[in-house]
Amino acid sequence: MSELIVAVFENETGAKQFEKVLISAQERQEVKVEDAALVVRTKEGRPMLNHATSLVGRGSLGGMFWGFLLALVFWAKWWGISIGGGLGDLGIDDDFVKEVGENVRKGHSTLLALTLDSMAEPVVQLADKYGAKVVQTSFTTEDEDVLRVVFGSTRE
Secondary structure, three states, X not given: OEEEEEEXXXXXXXXXXXXXXXXXXXXXXXXOEEXXXXXXXXXXXXXXXXXXXXXXXXXXXXXXXXXXXXXXXXXXXXXXXXXXXXXXXXXOOHHHHHHHHHHOOOOEEEEEEEEEHHHHHHHHHHHHHOOOEEEEEEEOHHHHHHHHHHHOOOOO
């Protein structure tokens, strides 16, 4: 089982700084992040996504997953798309998507980290320590397999 942890910072640089903290913690084997992405929502409201390759190398879910999640969080309400329905089939909790969307405001940055369930708590504790608002959800192994099929990624 995996956890998707979203650490939201109230400035545009907090997530990038937190990525450096996670890299250091991962080098000390205190945490293990399977996949990660950084999102900055500029003061103008434009979201910018970066796959956190410096943290995980080649991620397990891939850029298409993060792009899809970014679209759900930031653009669904403007496009008039209902968040319900098919998301449950992908293992993504509707309430999680809504909560992330409500917390990532203009001028905020976010680090999204996919980690094994056993490694989630150290990541959450670090995020809390660095002043992040944390939102998280769980994926079963079956959910992850469905996401990998849908987004064309492979398990390493």
